[in-house]
Amino acid sequence: MAEDTDKESKTEAATEKRVRDAIEKGDxxxxxxxxxxxxxxxxxxxxxxxxxxxxxxxxxxxxxxxxxxxxxxxxxxxxxxxxxxxxxxxxxxxxxxxxxxxxxxxxxxxxxxxxxRLVGDRIAPxxxxxxxxxxxxxxxxxxxxxxxxxxxxxxxxxxxxxxxxxxxxxxxxxxxxxxxxxxxxxxxxxxxxxxxxxxxxxxxxxxxxxxxxxxxxxxxxLRMSRQDIKDEHKQSEGDPSVKARLRSLAQDRARNQMLANVDRATVVIANPTHFAVALRYEPAENPAPLVLAKGQDLIALRIRAIAEENGIAVIEDKPLARSLYEAVQVDQTIPAEFYRAVAQILFFLFARAR
Structure with a gap:
């Protein structure tokens, strides 16, 4: 009875992988x-x-x-x-x-x-x-x-x-x-x-x-049930829950690496609590300021906290912070349209340091 029920559930045509596996097994x-x-x-x-x-x-x-x-x-x-x-x-x-x-x-x-084709499973006793x-x-x-x-x-x-x-x-x-x-x-x-x-x-x-x-x-x-197709998809593409977990671990690793670079920043431009972008400017390293880290909400607060712990200046500029967050990726130099605004902030910081 269970076998008949199982056959009735197999209503879907075999996938390419199922056909390929059957041929490799000599079926x-x-x-x-x-x-x-x-x-x-x-x-x-x-x-x-x-x-x-x-x-x-x-x-x-x-x-x-x-x-x-x-x-x-x-x-x-x-x-x-x-x-x-x-x-x-x-x-x-x-x-x-x-x-x-x-x-x-x-x-x-x-x-x-x-x-x-020689198939060992077909000749095995x-x-x-x-x-x-x-x-x-x-x-x-x-x-x-x-x-x-x-x-x-x-x-x-x-x-x-x-x-x-x-x-x-x-x-x-x-x-x-x-x-x-x-x-x-x-x-x-x-x-x-x-x-x-x-x-x-x-x-x-x-x-x-x-x-x-x-x-x-x-x-x-070779017909398959819908559950067989789902299981095969999980095997070939990976279990979605496992992939999500791996993606989350990769994001956490990248985030921790990004936060570890904040202490090398020259300035952090923030939108009080929502956005924060850490920039480093060393003319000998890059011709334009480099984005070391950026974040939103809790990450932004964490960037600000690390900057304050290391004595790095935090400048609040809402439009500039939001624009930099949306336009620039980590480990990239800022685009030319931001040169003037960032240069004014850096000039102010260098003048104050003197």
Whole structure:
């Protein structure tokens, strides 16, 4: 019941990260019918292009046995072994092109669906792969039912196609008994090509449906709930509460560093309690006054307190303090439009110091 509820909650399409993680783990859509269909096509190509030549070569290789079967010595086990080796070698040369073409076509069908990748988790031993209960759930589950249905449809399709084709070739098969035996291989080859072609046409619909089904089933298995998407977002972007905490710590660190520089200021320009800007002017260091610290409300009061503790002049100028606070960042020199106003304050302080 809980599993059904969990599946019902997964209504959202998989994110790019979920799809990427699934592919990296080897969870990819794959149609088992495509390699089977490719093998049938490979067999059809082999019949059409290689069967005649291979049959002639096989007949030539076995001509000695066929023409004069009594000419072989079978007086010992070695003679029998030699005969079997010759027959096996001839049969191997006959079957090799067929097997190679079937293997290449099947492998190509698998590679075209998905590129191969080595995934350790897929080959690691797991109890669920040998568990009887897990096996029964796979057999009687949705996937098992679909595979059974495909097998039934394939069996019925191939049976009907083969029956119809053989019935249509019944007359030719009867007439073949009265023709030259040398024409029988050509007749058999023609019927075989037609039969395999008809089977391939019958199965192509099943293969197309299986390709679509495997893709849809894979996408459905990757569906996510809204909570899954939120959790993934937190993992990829970071937990908002943690990010806020880190941001707060960084701001506190920067604020403490800024307040530690106030004791190096030349003057603090303040708007009695709301704004305070600490400036340092040393012609050898910077051509214009440098903002060491600035703050509002409690920070402004703290800047003023540090300045008074260190004997630094605090000049109250409401418009200038507010304008400097809004226009200049810490560790930046003041813009040119403030030169005149700040220069008058500095001239007053230097004159008083004399």
């Amino acid at each position: 990819i859509p794959f149609s088992r019918e495509a390699p089977v269909f490719a093998s049938i096509l490979g067999f059809l190509l082999a019949l059409a292009f290689f069967a005649r030549g291979q049959t002639a070569q096989l007949a030539q290789d076995l001509s000695l046995l066929l023409d004069d079967p009594r000419g072989f010595r079978l007086e010992s086990g070695e003679d029998a072994t030699m005969l079997l080796n010759q027959v096996a070698l001839a049969a191997g040369r006959f079957l090799l092109p067929f097997l190679l073409l079937l293997s290449v076509c099947s492998l190509a069908a698998s590679l075209l669906q998905n590129l191969p 797991k109890w669920s792969r040998v568990s009887p209960m897990a096996g029964l759930s796979r057999i009687f589950g949705l996937q098992g039912q679909v595979e059974f249905l495909k097998s039934v449809v394939k069996f019925l399709s191939v049976s009907v196609v083969a029956l119809l084709l053989l019935r249509s070739e019944r007359t030719r098969a009867v007439n073949a008994m009265f023709v030259d035996p040398s024409q029988l291989p050509e007749l058999i080859l023609t019927v075989a090509i037609r039969l395999v072609s008809a089977v391939a046409i019958a199965i192509i619909v099943i293969v197309a449906g299986d390709l679509v089904w495997s893709r849809l089933r894979w996408q459905r298995s």
